[in-house]
Amino acid sequence: MDESRVRYGVACGSLDGITEKKSRMSFRKKVLKLSSKEIGARLFAGFLLVAAVFFWFSASASQAWAERLVVLHTNDHHGHPVAFPFGGEPAAGGLPARATLVAEIRAENENVLVLDAGDINTGRPESNLFDARPDILGYNFIGYDAVAVGNHDFDRGRRVLAEQMSLARFPFLSANVRTSSGKLLAQPYIIKRFKGFNAAVFGLTTVQTASITYPEHIAGLHFEDEVETARKLVPRLRKQADVVIALVHLGIYDTARRGSLRLAREVPGIDLVVDGHSHTKLDKPIRVKIRVSGAFVPVVQAWKWGLVVGRVDMDIFGDGTSMAGFELLPVNLPPDKGGFRAGRIEENGDLSASLEPFLRKTNEMLSEPITRVTTEITHRKGRTKGTSLGRLVAESMMWSARALQPDFAVQNSGGIRDDIPRGTLTAKTIHQVLPFDNTVVVVDLEGKALARLLEHMAVGAARDGKGFPQVSTGLEMEVETGSGRIRKVLIGGKHLDMDRTYRVATNSYLAAGGDGYRVFVVSGQAHDTSICQREALIDYIRQLGPRLSPLEAKPGIIVLR
Structure with missing residues (x-):
């Protein structure tokens, strides 16, 4: 080795x-x-x-296992149970077409909520003549989950509202309206249980109802502040549900200090606000920053009269929600109004058949011709200025109460709900123009009280324009824009005499203090003629002759710009 x-x-x-x-x-x-x-x-x-x-x-x-909730929403239906002429389309909207649309979406999605933000009542004669019974039946057929109580849902009085609640197979919701005994007028909320999650929906009614609704219809009711009510209720709902939805009739304004924007800003814990009242057409949600948390909550509204159905897609996770989509779905609108994007929606035949007897009876009652209209008589922009139709309505009250010799007449713009088209005029159209069951009333006012009335009218005309009074001959007034200060007033061509008693013709809604006209109640002596305002207008038009043209457009109230 x-x-x-x-x-x-x-x-x-x-x-x-x-x-x-x-x-x-x-x-x-x-x-x-x-x-x-x-x-x-x-x-x-x-x-x-x-x-x-x-x-x-x-x-x-968590995201992979998120649950999808589809929220379909409408608002301010206002008595439009069947298709009606709109924007050149002879058959827009209507509950039978809406029923088809909702059924298609339900067939494609497991979790669907169908909600309405209030004001089912007061619109076309096929609804008004039957106290919205066809509308309630249609909502039952569609399968609405809940409807908020709106201010116009008091238009027929509390007895009729109670009958509607009994007929409905869905709850009317309002958490802030109480009776004199302290009990809630309606159910405050619902908890809807889906597979994998719960959804809470609570209702609110605008506190404005106390001043813009016929006082006799809301006597003994107390409308609690919407935000204070929600602050107490939402924390309780968050313990029971994975998503909380506010179904409210509050309105959208140009400030976050009122309406649904105020609610969204001031109350944390709400995932979605579905609103009504202001007839706002939102092409996308308004994202409102919550004041205490800095998070954002979406506010949606779907225009009016069932012309569109809003759709909100929400993803629900174990620790919160997010909006996955939003769109307004047109219900047989003409193309220039955003309709017919995917073809016309077929009407549900079963629902159409159920509503047909109401249409037949309505046509029998209101088909009698009144006169021939040579030129359209409109109320467009009536909340911001005097109109030819507003003048016609005011003059009809002067004429019907002529035995009491009123000095002038005043009509609230919001009480006129449609135009008079050119062609044959029937009672059906008059019911659409004046859908409220008002009578003609003459109120005696001393000169000082009349001065307060004129100041209220001037402010309505000059400030936000939403309370512009429609007046007859007999009153001439000039007011400053913004302040509403009266620069000139003549009654019957003469200056106001503080020592004289004047007579003002109006409708029973204003005579009872509606729209802030409290001076009629506090300082006036009222004489109710018991003449229905619609009948007064029909009779006045008849006596004008076989042809009706717009009255002279001389304004009774001039706003100095």
Whole structure:
């Protein structure tokens, strides 16, 4: 054996073993030299890495298992149970077409809520003549989950509202209207249980109802502040549901200090606000920043009269919700109004057949011709200025109460709901123009009280324009824009006499203090003629002759710009 080779081999083997041993000893020394602080930092960094991976997988799993909720919403239906002429389209809207649309969406989606934000009542004669019975039946057929109580749902009085609630197979919701005994007038909320999650829906009614509704119809009711009510209720609902929806009849305005924007800003814990009242057509949600949290909540509204159905797609996770989509679905609108994008919606035949007897009876009652209209008589922009139709309505009250010799007449713009088209005029159209069951009333006012009435009228005309009074001949007034200060007033061509008693013709809604006309109640002596305002207008038009043209457009109230 070659010794050198053996020694070399042994030497090499020994050298490898010694080097490995020294290397392990060196690593231990380095570890021992680390401070406990450094060791803790490195362990914490490792923990954070593991936690980040865990939470990433958890979030991915949560999103992967998110539940989808589709919310379909309408508002301000206002007595439009069947298709009607709109924007050149002879048959727009209507509950039978809406029923088809809702059924199609339900067939494609497992979790669907169908909601309405209030004001089912007061619109076309096929609804008005039957106290909205066809509308309630249609909502039952569609399968609405809940409807908010709107201000116009008091138009027929509390007895009729109670009958409608009894007929409905859905709850009317309002958490802020109480009777004189302190009990809630309506159910405050619902909890809808879906597979995998619960949805809470609560209702609110605008506190404006107390001043803009016929006082006799809301006597003994108290309308609590919407925000204060919601602040108490929402925390309770959050314990019972994964998503909380406010179904409200509050309105959208140009400030977040009122209406549904105020609610969204001031009350945390709401995932979606479905609104009505202002007839606002929102092509996309309004994202309102919640004041206390800085988070955002969407507010939606779907125009009016069932012309569109709003659709909100919401994803519901274990720790919150997010809006996945929003669109307004037109219900047989003409193309220039956004309709017919995917073809005309067929009407549900069963529902159409159920509503047909109401149409037949309506046509029998209202088909008698009154006169021939040579030129359209309109109320367009009637809440911001005097109109030819407003003048016609005011003159009809003067004529019907002529035995009492009123000095002038005043009509609220909001009481006129449609135009008079050119062609044959029937009672059906008059019912659409004046859908409210008002009578003609003459109120005696002393000169000082009349001055307060004129000040109220002037403010309505000059400020936001939404309370512009429609007046007859006999009154001439000039007011400053913004302030509403009266610059000139003549009654019967003469200056106001504070010592004289004047007579003002109006409708029973204003005479009872509606729209803030409290001076009629506080300082006036009322004489109710018991003449229905619609009949007064029909009789006045008949006596004008076989042809009707717009009256002279001389304004009774001039706003100085």
